[in-house]
Amino acid sequence: MPTLETRTTTPGGVIHDIGYQRYDGPRLGRRYVVGSLYLHGLRTAFGLGRSAKAKIFPWLIVGIVTVVAAVLTAVRAQFGEVVMTYAQFAGSMSWLLIFFVAVLAPELVSRDLHSGVLPLYFSRPLRRSDYALAKLAALASAVWLLLGGPQLLMFAGGAFTTKTGMRGVWDEFLDLVPGLLYAGMWAVVFATISLLVASLTGKRAFAAGGIVAVFLMTTPIVGVLSVMPSRIVNELAFLASPTTLVQSAGGWLFPEPGLAMTIGGTGPVYGVALIVLVAACVALLLARYRKVAAK
Template identity: 55%
Template sequence: MSSPAGVIHDIGYQRYEGARLGRRDVFLALYTQSLRTVFGLGRNFKAKIFPWFVVGVAAIVGIVVMAIRAQTGEVIMKYAEYPQYLSTLMVLFVAIAGPELVSRDLHSGVLPLYFSRPLRPADYALAKLAALATGVVLVWGGGQILIFIGAAFSVKGFGNVMNELADAGLGIIYTALYAVVFASIAILVASLLKRRAVAAAAIVGTFLVTTPVMGVLFILPSQTARELAQMVNPATLVGGVGDWLFEPTDAQAEVSIGSFGPLYALVTVLLVALCVTLLLRRYRKVSQS
């Protein structure tokens, strides 16, 4: 009778007996890690340079406005104007952060590993989108909070401080609108390209390509064309919604949206819905390939 050819050794491996986390926890973990990626946390020094440069610029602007408001009481920048004036910087921010969030994963081919877990393609896409939008709100909302601090020390009476707080809250909501629109476009464009440099250039180009069209509409003799001109560019589209909700402009002003505020809001909602729909379809297709 022959002896067994092999022997099983107990080397101490044990079955996992802890809590088995589900889809919600995986989504939150991916969102948290993606938010860290937006600011280069946990990455090398080069990955931190640009996002923290943007944080520094946004903070410096907020501190300057805060200091002037606290010392002189002069309002040189309103809360709703803060994201408008820094919208170009916001475009660059999402153009760098968006590819870091999704293009890197496409290039390295790790998506099948993500989708082998209880994480659906839609969860992955929405976690990345939410992380980028949150990063924008944290940077620009932080600047608005600095402005509020200066205002709180320059106004008299608790009621005036509460009024300032309400205005700051509306300003942050306006920033969140910018964040959702810009992040939706950036993540969608980046999800189509594997090379981060190409994706970054494509995102910036998406925001710039309609600028000449807007310029042509502005010089037309039609008042309606001028009032609708800002609708063709994502940045000015959001600015038009802000003008309608927070900073209504004079109908005779050089740049005015007239009575088209609700239309600007509708187009903004449809733009975000289209970007999110295309993003979900993109990752559904990736998961099946």
């Protein structure tokens, strides 16, 4: 009969030291995270650090506005005639902005919603409002750069071809400042509206379609109201569309030929309406991300 052997039990797990060390460097904190998120969003808007396919659309738009600015600068240098002012240039490029934000706003926020990475963002020292505002700042900066860059090209051409020396350069700069401020109005309004719409869905195609609809489908309403028999209705008709709202507010703030709309004495109403629209969109955007993060 075989003898019974006594077995000794040993622990089933062993801890191995594979060389991991604790991080002893500086904790960069919330401000650095927000700055990194903003910079990443701005790079994403222009396809930097991404595939060649992602660069095609934004740089096509950049190329179009740059070519237009270069042609205007060449005509001025050749014939000495200002075909389009800086502010008029920003307003004339507004139709391109619609498609620019319709593609880029979903790229900035809808992709994160679809992939479900927001809990990873909010597990860091990053507030929900920080995420929304960093994305908004990135998109607004991209739109402003899209309009402001060609304006600087036009300014360089005008400054080098002036015939009155430094006085002419200074006058040219004074013409440039309203144009840059007007471009900032376009950037803020278009960025807030488009990002709010894009934050409502994780499907980029739906978000892009919704953004285009908001800007284009409100334009016929302006046309209907502008032919009503009431004069006050005609003057306030441009409130019905974000595009005409910016044009009217810009025409009131920076009055110059070819820029002002037929708004009579209702300019302050358009200024207040623009501020209210931006504030409402930002508030709704922040509320949207408070809800998303709570899921």
